Amino acid sequence: MDVHVAAHQHEAPTGFVRKYIFSMDHKVIGIQYLMLAMVAVTVGMILSVLMRLRLAWPLEKWPMLAHIFPEGFAGGPMTPEFYLAMLTMHGTIMVFFVLTTAPLSGFGNYFLPIQVGARDMAFPFMNMMSFWVTFVAFVVMLMALFATGGAPIAGWTAYTPLSAVGAIGGPGMGAGQTLWVISIAIFCAGSLLTALNFLTTVLNLRARGMSLMRMPLTSWAWFTTAILALLAFPVLLAGGVLLLLDRVGGSSFFIPAGLVISDKHLTNSGGSPLLWQHLFWFFGHPEVYIAILPGMGVTSHILSTFSRKPVFAYKAMVGAIFAIGFISYVVWGHHMFMSGMSPYTAMAFSITTMAVGVPSAIKTFNWLATLWKGQIRFTCAMLFSLGFVSLFVSGGVTGMLLAQPAVDIFLHDTYFVVAHFHIIMGVAAIFGIFAGMYYWYPKMFGRLMHEGWGKVHFWFSLVGVYCIFMPMHFLGLAGHPRRYAQLTEFKYLLHLQPLHLFISIAAFITITAQVIFFFNFFWSLKKGKPAGDNPWESTSLEWSIPSPPPFDNFGPIEPIVHHGPYEYSVPGAAKDYIMQTDPPEARP
Amino acid sequence: MSVSTLELPLGPPPADPRVSLRTSLLGMKLALAAIGMLFTAFTSAYVVRHALDPDWHAVPMPRIMIANTLALVISSLSLEVYRRHRQERLWLTLSQAMGVLFVAGQVFAWRQLQSRGVYLSNNPHAAFFYVLTAAHGLHILGGLFALGGITVVAQERRFRWLEAASLYWHFMGALWLYLLFLLFGMN
Amino acid sequence: MALLLGLFFVAVGTVTVGIFLFKVWWLPELISVHGAAIDDQLVMTLIIAGTVFFLAQIALGYFIWKFRGQGRAASYWHENPKLEFTWTFITLVIFVGLGISGNRIWAAYFQAPVPADAVMVELTAQQFAWNFRYPGADGVLGRTNPALIDDANGNYIGLDPKDPAGKDDVTTQNIMAIPVNRPIRVMLRSKDVTHSFFVPQLRVKQDAVPGLGIGVSFTATKIGEFEIACAELCGMQHYKMRGRLLVMTQADFDQWLKTRAAM
Ligand code: HEM
Numbered sequence A: 001m002d003v004h005v006a007a008h009q010h011e012a013p014t015g016f017v018r019k020y021i022f023s024m025d026h027k028v029i030g031i032q033y034l035m036l037a038m039v040a041v042t043v044g045m046i047l048s049v050l051m052r053l054r055l056a057w058p059l060e061k062w063p064m065l066a067h068i069f070p071e072g073f074a075g076g077p078m079t080p081e082f083y084l085a086m087l088t089m090h091g092t093i094m095v096f097f098v099l100t101t102a103p104l105s106g107f108g109n110y111f112l113p114i115q116v117g118a119r120d121m122a123f124p125f126m127n128m129m130s131f132w133v134t135f136v137a138f139v140v141m142l143m144a145l146f147a148t149g150g151a152p153i154a155g156w157t158a159y160t161p162l163s164a165v166g167a168i169g170g171p172g173m174g175a176g177q178t179l180w181v182i183s184i185a186i187f188c189a190g191s192l193l194t195a196l197n198f199l200t201t202v203l204n205l206r207a208r209g210m211s212l213m214r215m216p217l218t219s220w221a222w223f224t225t226a227i228l229a230l231l232a233f234p235v236l237l238a239g240g241v242l243l244l245l246d247r248v249g250g251s252s253f254f255i256p257a258g259l260v261i262s263d264k265h266l267t268n269s270g271g272s273p274l275l276w277q278h279l280f281w282f283f284g285h286p287e288v289y290i291a292i293l294p295g296m297g298v299t300s301h302i303l304s305t306f307s308r309k310p311v312f313a314y315k316a317m318v319g320a321i322f323a324i325g326f327i328s329y330v331v332w333g334h335h336m337f338m339s340g341m342s343p344y345t346a347m348a349f350s351i352t353t354m355a356v357g358v359p360s361a362i363k364t365f366n367w368l369a370t371l372w373k374g375q376i377r378f379t380c381a382m383l384f385s386l387g388f389v390s391l392f393v394s395g396g397v398t399g400m401l402l403a404q405p406a407v408d409i410f411l412h413d414t415y416f417v418v419a420h421f422h423i424i425m426g427v428a429a430i431f432g433i434f435a436g437m438y439y440w441y442p443k444m445f446g447r448l449m450h451e452g453w454g455k456v457h458f459w460f461s462l463v464g465v466y467c468i469f470m471p472m473h474f475l476g477l478a479g480h481p482r483r484y485a486q487l488t489e490f491k492y493l494l495h496l497q498p499l500h501l502f503i504s505i506a507a508f509i510t511i512t513a514q515v516i517f518f519f520n521f522f523w524s525l526k527k528g529k530p531a532g533d534n535p536w537e538s539t540s541l542e543w544s545i546p547s548p549p550p551f552d553n554f555g556p557i558e559p560i561v562h563h564g565p566y567e568y569s570v571p572g573a574a575k576d577y578i579m580q581t582d583p584p585e586a587r588p
Numbered sequence B: 001m002s003v004s005t006l007e008l009p010l011g012p013p014p015a016d017p018r019v020s021l022r023t024s025l026l027g028m029k030l031a032l033a034a035i036g037m038l039f040t041a042f043t044s045a046y047v048v049r050h051a052l053d054p055d056w057h058a059v060p061m062p063r064i065m066i067a068n069t070l071a072l073v074i075s076s077l078s079l080e081v082y083r084r085h086r087q088e089r090l091w092l093t094l095s096q097a098m099g100v101l102f103v104a105g106q107v108f109a110w111r112q113l114q115s116r117g118v119y120l121s122n123n124p125h126a127a128f129f130y131v132l133t134a135a136h137g138l139h140i141l142g143g144l145f146a147l148g149g150i151t152v153v154a155q156e157r158r159f160r161w162l163e164a165a166s167l168y169w170h171f172m173g174a175l176w177l178y179l180l181f182l183l184f185g186m187n
Numbered sequence C: 001m002a003l004l005l006g007l008f009f010v011a012v013g014t015v016t017v018g019i020f021l022f023k024v025w026w027l028p029e030l031i032s033v034h035g036a037a038i039d040d041q042l043v044m045t046l047i048i049a050g051t052v053f054f055l056a057q058i059a060l061g062y063f064i065w066k067f068r069g070q071g072r073a074a075s076y077w078h079e080n081p082k083l084e085f086t087w088t089f090i091t092l093v094i095f096v097g098l099g100i101s102g103n104r105i106w107a108a109y110f111q112a113p114v115p116a117d118a119v120m121v122e123l124t125a126q127q128f129a130w131n132f133r134y135p136g137a138d139g140v141l142g143r144t145n146p147a148l149i150d151d152a153n154g155n156y157i158g159l160d161p162k163d164p165a166g167k168d169d170v171t172t173q174n175i176m177a178i179p180v181n182r183p184i185r186v187m188l189r190s191k192d193v194t195h196s197f198f199v200p201q202l203r204v205k206q207d208a209v210p211g212l213g214i215g216v217s218f219t220a221t222k223i224g225e226f227e228i229a230c231a232e233l234c235g236m237q238h239y240k241m242r243g244r245l246l247v248m249t250q251a252d253f254d255q256w257l258k259t260r261a262a263m
């Protein structure tokens, strides 16, 4: 059997291009995805700084910025269309190029094959393609950002008909919006290739002894996420194709009859704006779980590792991941309570949405129970995971309000929603990424990140995000609609300006503090403490091989799995952890 | 007893990605699930749009599409014959030829409609006709590439390639029949 | 570290709940009949959510401090079916209960029959203005046709001059007057992109979708001037798509209509 495998082992490529650029090694591809996400998150954060500038000081002139963006600051202060362009690109880049790439394609690519004991993904060539397709999508998205006529202003949801009518819809709705749609369509294709690979790898390439119920929860999360991606992205792709045709082909899938925009009469007829919303959110809701599920997996894994205890209720955790994944396909209508959709349909969606709260709550209880009677080690990875739990609760409970159509009448499309989704989808997922980064960095690069700087980074981030996003709930409760370039046009909002100022200042500090992370990341590549194979005394397969792992992960040894993924503090065992590959006798 | 202590039998050795038929077929099935989802989304758009529109004019089916359908069916069948008795290269060639014929026929059908003045922007049925047949056509081109690959790829990959390509090709045939029904069977 | 982090989570829980409790920032005043039920539901849910939030943050904080590593062995405790069943059951009851009670209020809101004496107002949204129309003395709105829309000449909604029923229609832009304590029925349309009619004090929000006509009903209970905001991104001036809502006595309203009709 060993002979058989050895005969077919991949040979490591030698040239620079094949090794680092067009690499088919899942580990290199994983790092490429992480790099892409780091570039993307930097862009996304800079855009949010620009937004926050305008929200804090709506009519302030910024000569320096006017220099860089002459059109965006035509006449002195930032123009409202520039604000909306920043908003659209920020949301799009964050959701697609950060929260889909880093947790799923980045860490997943690197660690899923290793954790299940495979030497590579099932289809390495396709894996390489998936990254480069995604990369092209990102380049096209950047082209949209710098398109003539400006970047699109229709938000990351690109509601039709605004996004379908072309340049008369407003600045940025010409070339910018077209490039946006094209980029999204390309992105869909790339993500599908990734999903396909993940699923096949888990189903077919697991090592001996690695039964499904011995997979770490991280792998379960990536697996479930891949199912979501496989079935959700085609729907967005279909919507994107139809939207593109409406824009450039003169069709009317989403444009109804008799529209008059800026006194110009359109000739389209019969299209349905709600159709786009349905297609978009059928994808969109699973998408938010695509963003958060890997973070849940990482958190479970890390909480267990650093409280030196098995994950509480492993089976329930797996069940909950699956339940969330499954139910997330039937809740999309909660984004459309006020859209003119049938109010009876709204009732059904309200119930399904409440239902998805149950497995989410179960996960939270299980995390708390995992800590119970543990021996917590406060590494940076652990700190970010604890932060994740706190944020997941904070963002989750507001879902109870938004899931009720009656209450949503007031809260829909206000800052309350912005607070809700930033905390639960945005920041919680980002905390999951940070936790994963501090945890796996030593495996990927052979050196530890600096824990001291990591802790400084953690405290700035944790305090910072609460200061940024908690106050947004109050803006929302006061009825502040989202996607407003400023609030000064409305008397009932004027008293909220100090909150905006506070949020902006918190945002500037928090975002600046991320420099610490980037510094730590690059500094530790050269100067970090050497990690050894298993610095955290973890159990899963990636910790049984060298750091960084050799080309085919396991070298000449064939990994054989004898234990479950979370055997910490087993009574009577020699050490307080039993690795999955330890011999059966390790367990008394 | 906890899950982790269950002594599970050590399963079969993990399949090597490069040799496993199972892996190829699974990958293909998953790809088909995604493609199925794409066309499901188009279908739901079609149904919604159809129900909404007072000026939905059904475009009559270009005659040549009957021949195209026939070509695709023959292509699928002959590929199946080849898959079962792999000696007869002729069957494969026939399958490939019929596939090419299908594409040519579809291009002709498009041309014909355009010469009759039926465009994407005319009416929603025409728009869906173009979208669905084009999306299917692109997948068919991919399929032709796969059929072409059967005799080109390295010997040890050939069998898997053939099996996966056949699965794909039959799916495309079935999808075509479904699209015909959707576009013309319900008016 | 453990103490600090533990305290931080406790603080997050306490401060947030505190700000809510003291209503430092709160809902705008309520001026509609149906809004009372919505507010009650919102507050009730907020209390439940707040309790869960508070308890979870406190528990997290406490556990972090309590189980900070002290060099002892951790417990191998990782299962307790009874406990798991209990909390699953409790959350299920809370969530489904909330869902059902919320749905009842929602149903009461949208199923309420429109009384025959309701004031009819048609609202056509456009980038970036609200066009209102009242049927006038005959109680019938005149025909409109999008083809006749001509912003340059003030025909914002495509009124058909040939229809006699439209002669006495009263149209206004960005000003909506309604009588107090009388049911109002607004028929929402849009002539370009999707907008959303949002009057915070009324607890009313509804998208105006091109191609659809969507009705909303409410009864205002307080005289005064309020603001109409747009709550769906509709283009660059979304943030200043502002309308004025004037709630007045019936007599004032009749007078207002008359003066408007004469204009
Ligand atoms: C410190 C970090 C961040 C700050 C200061 C920030 C700030 C903002 C602001 C000011 C808005 C516009 C709100 C409005 O006008 O309605 C916004 C929208 C948005 N943000 Fe963030 N954000 C941050 C991080 C993130 C992250 C990590 C994500 C990832 C999910 C994210 C996703 C979004 C999305 C999807 C939107 C909505 C865009 C739209 O309305 O189309 N943000 N953000």
Ligand SMILES: [Cu+2]
Pocket: A284, A285, A288, A331, A332, A334, A335
């Ligand atoms: Cu959702």
Ligand SMILES: [Cu+2]
Pocket: C195, C196, C230, C231, C232, C233, C234, C235, C237, C238, C239, C241
């Ligand atoms: Cu608007």
